Amino acid sequence: MFDIILQIIQPMHILMMFVGVTAGIIIGALPGLNVVFAIAVLLPFTFGMDSIASMYMLLGTYCGGTFGGSISAILINTPGTPSSCATMFDGYPMSEQGKAGDALKIALFSSFSGGIISCVALIFFAPQIANLATKFGAPEFFALCIFGMSAAIGIAGDKVIKGVIMASLGLLFSTVGIDSTEGVPRFIFGNMYLLSGISPVALMLGVFALSEVIVKSVDFINNSHIKKIEIVYSKATIKVKDILKYWKTILRSSFIGVIIGAVPGTGGGISSMLSYNEAKRNSKNPEKFGKGSIEGLVAPEAGNNATTGATLIPLLTLGIPGDASVAVLIGALTMQGIVPGPSLFREGSKWVYVIMGGLFLINVIMLIQGSSFIRLFANIIKVPIEILTPAIMILCVVGAFSISLSVFNITVMIFFGILGYILRTNDFPLAPLIIALVLGNLMESNLRRSLMLSQGDPLIFFKKPISLLIILLSIFSLVYPIIKKMIDKKKNGKAVC
Amino acid sequence: MKQLKKDLFIYALFLILSVIFYFIVIPNEIVLRSSWGGEVSFTSRTFPYLIFIIVGASSLIGLITTFLKIKQKHKDGIEKETKETFLTVINNIKMPVVFMLLIILYGFLFDKTGYLIATLIVPSLFLAVMKCRKWQYYVILYGFAIIVYLIFRFVLRIPL
Numbered sequence: 001m002f003d004i005i006l007q008i009i010q011p012m013h014i015l016m017m018f019v020g021v022t023a024g025i026i027i028g029a030l031p032g033l034n035v036v037f038a039i040a041v042l043l044p045f046t047f048g049m050d051s052i053a054s055m056y057m058l059l060g061t062y063c064g065g066t067f068g069g070s071i072s073a074i075l076i077n078t079p080g081t082p083s084s085c086a087t088m089f090d091g092y093p094m095s096e097q098g099k100a101g102d103a104l105k106i107a108l109f110s111s112f113s114g115g116i117i118s119c120v121a122l123i124f125f126a127p128q129i130a131n132l133a134t135k136f137g138a139p140e141f142f143a144l145c146i147f148g149m150s151a152a153i154g155i156a157g158d159k160v161i162k163g164v165i166m167a168s169l170g171l172l173f174s175t176v177g178i179d180s181t182e183g184v185p186r187f188i189f190g191n192m193y194l195l196s197g198i199s200p201v202a203l204m205l206g207v208f209a210l211s212e213v214i215v216k217s218v219d220f221i222n223n224s225h226i227k228k229i230e231i232v233y234s235k236a237t238i239k240v241k242d243i244l245k246y247w248k249t250i251l252r253s254s255f256i257g258v259i260i261g262a263v264p265g266t267g268g269g270i271s272s273m274l275s276y277n278e279a280k281r282n283s284k285n286p287e288k289f290g291k292g293s294i295e296g297l298v299a300p301e302a303g304n305n306a307t308t309g310a311t312l313i314p315l316l317t318l319g320i321p322g323d324a325s326v327a328v329l330i331g332a333l334t335m336q337g338i339v340p341g342p343s344l345f346r347e348g349s350k351w352v353y354v355i356m357g358g359l360f361l362i363n364v365i366m367l368i369q370g371s372s373f374i375r376l377f378a379n380i381i382k383v384p385i386e387i388l389t390p391a392i393m394i395l396c397v398v399g400a401f402s403i404s405l406s407v408f409n410i411t412v413m414i415f416f417g418i419l420g421y422i423l424r425t426n427d428f429p430l431a432p433l434i435i436a437l438v439l440g441n442l443m444e445s446n447l448r449r450s451l452m453l454s455q456g457d458p459l460i461f462f463k464k465p466i467s468l469l470i471i472l473l474s475i476f477s478l479v480y481p482i483i484k485k486m487i488d489k490k491k492n493g494k495a496v497c
Numbered sequence: 498m499k500q501l502k503k504d505l506f507i508y509a510l511f512l513i514l515s516v517i518f519y520f521i522v523i524p525n526e527i528v529l530r531s532s533w534g535g536e537v538s539f540t541s542r543t544f545p546y547l548i549f550i551i552v553g554a555s556s557l558i559g560l561i562t563t564f565l566k567i568k569q570k571h572k573d574g575i576e577k578e579t580k581e582t583f584l585t586v587i588n589n590i591k592m593p594v595v596f597m598l599l600i601i602l603y604g605f606l607f608d609k610t611g612y613l614i615a616t617l618i619v620p621s622l623f624l625a626v627m628k629c630r631k632w633q634y635y636v637i638l639y640g641f642a643i644i645v646y647l648i649f650r651f652v653l654r655i656p657l
Contacts, residue, residue: 048653161559165511168552175545184541186527214596220627221592386629390620391641393600397607398645402655407608414604418597425593426507427500444544456538 020060028068174440257306
């Protein structure tokens, strides 16, 4: 225990937490740049670090970015990240009433509370799930991979077909290179660089960061005539005890966040929206929601940050990412030679406990930084796009080169940047692509093993109770959005009649 | 309607690609070891085959549903179509293509001349395309590029 604490509080580790949280808040605050983007861009900076320092920096970015998204949501009514959409509903009205400082303080404290509760859930549940996972065989792991992907496709809403195609593309890219079982090269098209496969980091940098450069630049050209928004910031006067009055909302929303986050393939967007709706449903003053209600701001912020620790539960215990941001974290772990999964929890391994303990400190650092420099962070929104986009391009190219000191990865990144842009502009969701990419190898190897065990009988997945249950859940998460859409359509049709 | 037509094109493209990959690319690109053929039910080709079956099936479903939606819209007469001229199409894709070319140029120059010269040329071109006339922005960008160089070169020891 003492060893673990000593590891966490090493000066280098604390410095990396600070750097990560700062970078996360800054990038998260910039409208349209999400947490996945933040982690992808910062990933190359971790290549020379030890695994703990790099994880602290990226986890800091993850937590900071999730909170940072609320800054632009509150100040300019534009969510910095998808998970802060619900923050706008009451955050911006508060800002209009001259209470921007109060709104930011509420968002910060709620985010911190959600984050801490999520850490407790991670520390409490992760070892239990890892213990259970040691009893899982190949069919169960295969079913879990299916579940992770179908949940990611399901949250894409009515774009299920596009989601399935994207997940398939992710799986396809994971097959490039030498097949680890038979040693047969696949889809290398005569290029020796492809023998070791497509670098997930180069792909993620391209799909998430470089495509964003094109999107933002084109948007800037098309909308350059639109007048820039002025930010009016006012000092916070609200006390922590006034926020703590809503402890029930904080607890409920954090609980929702933990549950949603622990489901592979989901993320902060759903939990913040769900937390907001639940808070409104249970509130004594639901009529105040949407008009600057403190409760309406507390709920989504606690809800989205409560996913940050919970998304690590499936990652650390099963090797399955909780959301797209955590899928990028897997890229970082792979670069460090760490294979996430139940083996991390075997006796004697302190690494995983150092990471989980560090997450507590990261949330505390986020609170300290947020309280001290909130005004400074609020001004980040003013950074001109003209500077931002070429700067991101520089980072992407340098980052791709740093992966293996090879220009080939720059080519890969540019290819995926252009592909990412085309897919985004045609409404294809990117999360299933990235989740499938990181799950591809795990999925194929477990499918192969299962079929070998059953001598080619695919019914093996339905004969094992856990695997059957997970597959049924996967089908439900895939079909539910379609059924819901049909029901809504029917209801609307009736209402019109 | 415009997006639906785009979707129709994309689904058709994915369908054609999945057929090409299934019947031509996979057999050519994944060469099985002859001694294993016929004895092993799960080969290096099995998983890619499954992937393309899923892509093909999804694209076909997408194609049919999109086609039906377009037909329904025509029937309802909800939307009057504004015809896209060749010029408007070119105008829509002009800027994305320019930025893509700039990024490709940066990657090319990075390979041929190294970080410093590539960074001296392309980011300023980026600003120029965005019609930026504020010299301060150029200075800030070059300052940022120098910081990135120093961090990667001397802290992370990556020879840019």
